[in-house]
Amino acid sequence: MERTATPSLLPILRSQQQAEFLVWLLDDPEREASLAELSARLGIPVSSVHREVERAERAGLVISRRVGRTRLVRANGQSRFVAPLRELLVMSFGVPARLGEALAPIQGVESAFIFGSWAARYLGAVGSRPVGDVDVLILGAPERDQVYQAVAAVEPELGYPLQVTFRSLEWLETGTDSFHDTVVSRPLVQIIGADGRATSGSAAATHSVAH
Numbered sequence: 248m249e250r251t252a253t254p255s256l257l258p259i260l261r262s263q264q265q266a267e268f269l270v271w272l273l274d275d276p277e278r279e280a281s282l283a284e285l286s287a288r289l290g291i292p293v294s295s296v297h298r299e300v301e302r303a304e305r306a307g308l309v310i311s312r313r314v315g316r317t318r319l320v321r322a323n324g325q326s327r328f329v330a331p332l333r334e335l336l337v338m339s340f341g342v343p344a345r346l347g348e349a350l351a352p353i354q355g356v357e358s359a360f361i362f363g364s365w366a367a368r369y370l371g372a373v374g375s376r377p378v379g380d381v382d383v384l385i386l387g388a389p390e391r392d393q394v395y396q397a398v399a400a401v402e403p404e405l406g407y408p409l410q411v412t413f414r415s416l417e418w419l420e421t422g423t424d425s426f427h428d429t430v431v432s433r434p435l436v437q438i439i440g441a442d443g444r445a446t447s448g449s450a451a452a453t454h455s456v457a458h
Contacts, residue, residue, distance in 0.1 A: 267340065269336055272303075272322050282300065304320075308326060342361065342365070342381060346359070350445070353394060356394070358386040358387065360384045361436040365407070370436065372434065381408070383409055388416075394413075
C-alpha cells in the first residue's frame, strides 16, 4: 500500500496514517489495543500498523506486551515526549472527536460539521496561511447557550478559537444564499451524524485549496 500524504495540519509527521495511529493511542494513556484492533479501527492495513508500532516503540512513544500470540500496544506513560506530542496531535487531529463528544448530548443538535480552512487542511488541502480558527456548523434547533457553553469547555484544549454558525436541519440541501454556496463547495468534516450521535466520519464536498 502506498504511504498516505504528509498531513497538512501537522507536516512534521511522515503521513496521515502515522498521525491517526499516534493520536488514537496517545490520547488515552489507559487505552490498549491489539494490532488487529488498531487496523480495524483506523482503516489501516495490519502491515502498516506493525511498521508504525515498531517505529513508535523504538522512539519510546509506545510500549507493547504479548498475551499469548496477541501483541497489545499502549502509550508509554513514562516518556517525557508523550504529553507534549499528545497535545499537538489533539490540536491537529482530535478536534472532530472532541467537538462531537461535547455536542452530542445537547438536545436539538441534529447534525454538525466543521467547515472552512481547518476542514480543508484536515482533509489534505494545502494552504498558504496558518489556520486561525475552527468553523462549526450546527444544524437543528438546539438551545444556543448550551452549545456555546459546550464549545467553550473544549476550546482551551483544542487550541483554536471556535466559531459556531446555526442553521436549520435542511439548510445544506435547501439553502440558496452565497454563504451556503461557499460552505457546500468546500470540504465538510461531519462530527454529529443524522442520528444525533458523534461520528468520526467526514463528508468531503470538494478538496479545494485552503485559504
